[in-house]
Structure formats: C-alpha cells, structure tokens
Amino acid sequence: MDAAIPSFDLACWRGAVPRMSVAHTHDDLEFNSAPVELEYLVDGRQVVIPAGALAVFWAARPHQLVRDSGGSELAWLTVPLAQARGWRLPGEFLTRMFAGGVAVAAEAVGPLALAERAASWSTELAPTHPLHRAAVTEVQAFVLRAAFATAAEGPVEKVGGGLRADVADMAAWIAQHAAEDVTVAAVAAHVHLHPNHAMSVFRHALGVTIGEYLAQCRIARARELLLTTDAAIPDVAASAGFGSLSQFYARFRDHAGEAPAAYRRRHAG
Structure with a gap:
C-alpha cells in the first residue's frame, strides 16, 4: 500500500486484517472498532484501542496498525475530511482531530455499533447504489453521534508489544522534533544505534524510511x-519544518494530491 494516499473516500468495510506493512496517511476521518485490542502507531505515539471500543482519528497523521487482529474482524469507516467538515461536527472534536488526537467511545454499541452497519454500508455507499443517499444520511448521523460520544473521552496511550521499543522511540522523537532540522544521525543517536542500523530497523518495522516518516509528520x-490558521503558505512551510518552499510544494502535492492553497480553499467554510 502506498504511504501517501489523498483519500479513501466515503467507504466502509469489515474483515480480519494483518498488521499494516507501511505507515501511511490519507485525508479522512477514520473510525474503527474490533472485539479485540487494536494497537496502532499514530503520529509517533503507540495507541491501544480497547476491545469493543469505537475509535476515531484524523488519518492525515501518519498511522499504522502494528499488531494484527488475530483473525477477529475489524470494522472501518473512512469519511473524507472535506465532507465531514460540512456536517457541523463539534469544534472541540475537530480541534482534537487536527492536533493528532485519538478519540475513543468505550463501547461501540447501539447507535455506535459500526460493525453491525458495515455489511450494508460497504455496498450502499457505492455512488451508483440505489440506497446511496440513504446510506450517506445514516453515516452522517453516525459520525455526529460518535463525535459527541467521544468528546469527553481521552486517547488511550501506552506502550504496546507490536513494535520494537527503539523503533517506537525513533518514531516518537521524529514526530516531536519534525519542525526542527532532523537528521538520521540525530534520530539514531536518540536510541543509541548506528545510523545505518537505525535506518534499516526503522524501514523494516514501518515500511517507510526515516526521511519519509519525517515528511509525513x-x-x-x-x-x-x-x-486552523490564516498563515501565509511560506510561513506554514517554515513552521512545519520545510527549509525549502519548492520542496514543501512538491511534498505536499505528493501527499495531498493538490497544492497547499487549493487544499486550504477546498476546506474553507
């Protein structure tokens, strides 16, 4: 799977999944639940979603399922951010999503039972399906309920067992220092590894290079x-850690599928 995907569109599916071979990004709100614990790396943090819970995060942050579901079925829903923003979601919820938070509702039951809806939504959300409009309305109601239900819940973070500790430490350090002049040598020094070895174990674990993970962050x-700001594009590039405006434009288009100004305009409102 490509590490840079503009969006998975409005889609839902259910099934057993292996650990993801690559850390990736896409510009959707991602909802998921499973009858077993799910261990993710999200924006450099190890996050464990409790069994039976419903979790949501903004998938534009680099993320990766680092432990498979053990044969249990995971239910997923992706909603393009531009579409979700038109649904008047709570400001507190969106702020948390934009900041890289993971919101959790303790139980995915009743109106939040994503797994029960996945079978119908997986087909009815197809644009040509006769029930497409009805399914979109149902998804909108689900997303609004989830946003309010998770507003008071905090992210569940702890050290899990799906990643080497040194890789997890490197990912966390990169995310924390992404706006700075990060080098492979500095990342490796943080975990007391030779740079070549650090690059090797990082890519083996996350499926991307240290440089690509830094770019994702x-x-x-x-x-x-x-x-969230009116900052000029050059200021955005500098604040995000890009020393070259041309590099920023190229990287942003690779990841988002459009120029920064076009991305801002599409989400305005």
Missing part, C-alpha cells in the same frame, strides 16, 4: 496549520 502539521 511535517505534511500533517502543514495540513493542520492550513486548516
């Missing part, structure tokens, strides 16, 4: 600034 920060 910087692009996520740039997206946040474009959505």
Whole structure:
C-alpha cells in the first residue's frame, strides 16, 4: 500500500486484517472498532484501542496498525475530511482531530455499533447504489453521534508489544522534533544505534524510511496549520519544518494530491 494516499473516500468495510506493512496517511476521518485490542502507531505515539471500543482519528497523521487482529474482524469507516467538515461536527472534536488526537467511545454499541452497519454500508455507499443517499444520511448521523460520544473521552496511550521499543522511540522523537532540522544521525543517536542500523530497523518495522516518516509528520502539521490558521503558505512551510518552499510544494502535492492553497480553499467554510 502506498504511504501517501489523498483519500479513501466515503467507504466502509469489515474483515480480519494483518498488521499494516507501511505507515501511511490519507485525508479522512477514520473510525474503527474490533472485539479485540487494536494497537496502532499514530503520529509517533503507540495507541491501544480497547476491545469493543469505537475509535476515531484524523488519518492525515501518519498511522499504522502494528499488531494484527488475530483473525477477529475489524470494522472501518473512512469519511473524507472535506465532507465531514460540512456536517457541523463539534469544534472541540475537530480541534482534537487536527492536533493528532485519538478519540475513543468505550463501547461501540447501539447507535455506535459500526460493525453491525458495515455489511450494508460497504455496498450502499457505492455512488451508483440505489440506497446511496440513504446510506450517506445514516453515516452522517453516525459520525455526529460518535463525535459527541467521544468528546469527553481521552486517547488511550501506552506502550504496546507490536513494535520494537527503539523503533517506537525513533518514531516518537521524529514526530516531536519534525519542525526542527532532523537528521538520521540525530534520530539514531536518540536510541543509541548506528545510523545505518537505525535506518534499516526503522524501514523494516514501518515500511517507510526515516526521511519519509519525517515528511509525513511535517505534511500533517502543514495540513493542520492550513486548516486552523490564516498563515501565509511560506510561513506554514517554515513552521512545519520545510527549509525549502519548492520542496514543501512538491511534498505536499505528493501527499495531498493538490497544492497547499487549493487544499486550504477546498476546506474553507
């Protein structure tokens, strides 16, 4: 799977999944639940979603399922951010999403039972399906309920067992220092590894290079600034850690599928 995907569109599916081979990003709100614990790396943090809970995060932050579901079925829903923002979601909820938070509702039951709806939504959300409009209305109601239900819940973070500790430490350090002049040598020194070895174990675990993961973190920060501030594009690039404006434009287009100004305009309102 490509590490940079503009969006998965409005889609829902259910099934057993292996650990993800690559850390990736896409500009959707991602909802998921499973009858077993799910261990993710989200924006450099190890996050464990409790069994039976419903979790949501902004997938523009680099993320990766680092432990498989053990044969249990995971239910997923992706909603393009531009579409979700038109649904008047709570400001507190969106602020948390843009900042890289993971919101959790303790139980995915009743109106939040994503797994029960996945079978019908997986087909009815197809644009040509005769029930498409009805399914979109149902998803909108689900997303609004989830946003309010998770507003008071905090993210569940702890050290899990799906990643090498040194890789997790490197990912966390990169996310924390992404706006700075980060080098492979500095990342490796943080975990007391030779740079070549650090690059090797990092790529083996996360499926991307240290440089690509750094770019994912910087692009996520740039997206946040474009959505939440009126800062000029060069200031956004600098604040996100890009020393070159041309590099910022190229990286942003690779990850978001459009120029920064176009991205800001599409999400305005």
